[in-house]
Amino acid sequence: DQQVKQNSPSLSVQEGRISILNCDYTNSMFDYFLWYKKYPAEGPTFLISISSIKDKNEDGRFTVFLNKSAKHLSLHIVPSQPGDSAVYFCAASTREGSARQLTFGSGTQLTVLP
Amino acid sequence: KAGVTQTPRYLIKTRGQQVTLSCSPISGHRSVSWYQQTPGQGLQFLFEYFSETQRNKGNFPGRFSGRQFSNSRSEMNVSTLELGDSALYLCASSSGVGPRGTDTQYFGPGTRLTVL
Numbered sequence: 001d002q003q004v005k006q007n008s009p010s011l012s013v014q015e016g017r018i019s020i021l022n023c024d025y026t027n028s029m030f031d032y033f034l035w036y037k038k039y040p041a042e043g044p045t046f047l048i049s050i051s052s053i054k055d056k057n058e059d060g061r062f063t064v065f066l067n068k069s070a071k072h073l074s075l076h077i078v079p080s081q082p083g084d085s086a087v088y089f090c091a092a093s094t095r096e097g098s099a100r101q102l103t104f105g106s107g108t109q110l111t112v113l114p
Numbered sequence: 115k116a117g118v119t120q121t122p123r124y125l126i127k128t129r130g131q132q133v134t135l136s137c138s139p140i141s142g143h144r145s146v147s148w149y150q151q152t153p154g155q156g157l158q159f160l161f162e163y164f165s166e167t168q169r170n171k172g173n174f175p176g177r178f179s180g181r182q183f184s185n186s187r188s189e190m191n192v193s194t195l196e197l198g199d200s201a202l203y204l205c206a207s208s209s210g211v212g213p214r215g216t217d218t219q220y221f222g223p224g225t226r227l228t229v230l
Contacts, residue, residue, distance in 0.1 A: 036221070041224075041226075042223050045221070046218050046221075100145050102149075103159070104158075105156070
């Protein structure tokens, strides 16, 4: 049972345009969400996060939106650059206890075309 | 500040052998988590160590074990290797304290394990 879902395995966008990556979750106990970018043969690199008490967080070209009622979050990249081409994972953690555990989506391969 | 380091980067073993992977967290971080990444299952949580104690465990068999040392460095061990254990093993470190909403996990480059 996938608790975090990224339904689009791939996305292609023209350089300079907006990239929108989507993520849905089913566990209402999730209260902290993150986006990671991953290049082949490297570990995931942290991009941006959002707590469930917020509905938007912005960092430079990256903005994450959280819709708790729909259990949906999205990552917007504006403007998209060829160097953004990578696999993007959304991840979530629960509020249970003090342990750290991330549940990941299956990833979306973003390709930014020059 | 140096990032998370993992050794070795690549490893080839045969079925039935055991393997030990090492992770050094970011200086000052006390929590180390391990994840397995495979094409079929994606990124899955193995376990987390904090102050030398296992604080959380994922749904993996007992062949997967770990430990953490007083300097926060962590090792992961897999015994009686199976073909299906071929994967990228990632460790992530975080401070491990305070609200989880402000405690980001930072990943190392991973160890690519191939079981023949």
